[in-house]
Amino acid sequence: MASTRTALSVSCVKVLPRPAAGYAPTVCDRRLIMRCKICGSQESKIIGKPRIDDKFPQIHLMDYHIVQCNKCSFYYINPNINLTQEEWTELYSDSYFANHNITDWQKSLHQKEREDRIKLILKYSNFENGSFLDIGCGEGIVLSEALKSGFKPYGLDIAYNLHQSVDQTKIQFIKGNIFDANYQENHFSAIYMDSVLEHVDDPISMLKEMYRILKPNGIVFIIVPNEDSLINDTKKLLYTLMLKKSKYGRIKPFVPPYHINGFNNKSLEFAIKSTGHKVLELSQFAGNYQFWKAYKTFSKAYIKELILYPSGLLSILLRKQYQLQAIFTK
């Protein structure tokens, strides 16, 4: 009789060459044990296998799994990923930030999005002309918008990629992470962070540091992907139908875009509140609802978007949209 694999009967980690600081993945006979990075619980269930790029053969020494915390429902990679700083830097080379074949229509859409976000921050803001920090600022376009709205812009990124159209003399840019930057306590009126928290090794320490440098009544605006989006559920279903049941669609640590943390409404709210912040707004958005303007008719990307279109619309009704947006204060 064929053996039935339960969620816990996975093979154990074979090699642990470089245990990561702060997390000690230990393995017993029948299950993986690593504390949840958000709530610290040891109770989790195995969801599937992450996608791993062949560029990093040493990674295959590790038997990685995606697990979900039973308490706060955060998704994470177990055991913890354990690359050197040089290896992470290599992963985040220029190609990650390049806007591949972006159309003028998409550019104007992104511009409108940025303007709306700054307006939203201003709506909640209690300060005029305050300091505005963009964590993971990339090309710095958001900082240009913040500057136009009267903020003093500060940019932070692990690589220098400020666009030539950005007035770099008016931006205080630091290359490094938030801990290297060591900003002054209670300094920022607004902190903006789009698509960063899903990449970092220790999201809770990062949120705590943001709390420290934020002024009382300052505003934080963040965006992370929604791991429980309908698109993700659809991909899981397709994998199941293709008899690749253990594959997981979204968290993929070494295949672009290098996500190692997976949030949903519950875990994001837990992370924000547990670091002392007060949630002002937690909402969902996204979906390429006008994809025919973004891609060449019947191109591969166009056909993919066409197939996913009904599920994008349905995700609005089911509250399972692609991105989570949170606004919170101190």
Ligand SMILES: [Zn+2]
């Ligand atoms: Zn948890």
